[in-house]
Amino acid sequence: MNLSNLHPPKGQKRPRKRIGRGMGSGTGKTSGRGHKGQKAVSGFGQKRGFEGGQMPLHRRIPKRGFTNIFRKEYAVVNLHRLEKLEGQEFSPQSLQASGVFKRLGHGLKILGEGALTRAITVRAHKFSKTAAGKISAAGGKAEVIAK
Numbered sequence: 318m319n320l321s322n323l324h325p326p327k328g329q330k331r332p333r334k335r336i337g338r339g340m341g342s343g344t345g346k347t348s349g350r351g352h353k354g355q356k357a358v359s360g361f362g363q364k365r366g367f368e369g370g371q372m373p374l375h376r377r378i379p380k381r382g383f384t385n386i387f388r389k390e391y392a393v394v395n396l397h398r399l400e401k402l403e404g405q406e407f408s409p410q411s412l413q414a415s416g417v418f419k420r421l422g423h424g425l426k427i428l429g430e431g432a433l434t435r436a437i438t439v440r441a442h443k444f445s446k447t448a449a450g451k452i453s454a455a456g457g458k459a460e461v462i463a464k
């Protein structure tokens with residue numbers, strides 16, 4: 318078997334439908350567009366979601382909620398993740414380099430899920446109350462850095 322033997326499965330390739338090539342072709346005269354009407358004329362275009370004048374679905378469904386355009390997205394790391402990592406000091410740069418998170422966004426926030434059994438120093442932009450409490454209880458330091 319080589320590249321010269323490759324071919325598509327039987328029935329996959331079909332010839333192009335040639336329209337407007339005389340009455341004998343079966344798609345002559347009106348070229349498959351029927352008689353008159355909006356869709357028969359050239360330049361016909363319709364808005365996406367148009368339902369023939371009926372109220373479109375995207376307008377029938379109620380709008381809900383609110384999107385805050387000033388929202389701040391933080392890179393989030395839990396304590397159980399820091400517990401598994403080697404080292405005693407962690408900063409946003411070192412954690413990003415080790416692949417704990419991809420994008421820093423507006424900063425790094427440490428959350429308190431999981432247990433901490435050793436003393437570590439963590440520098441981050443924000444800490445949850447439980448995370449700061451668990452770090453200090455383990456004998457470590459939670460240092461807040463300004464962005």
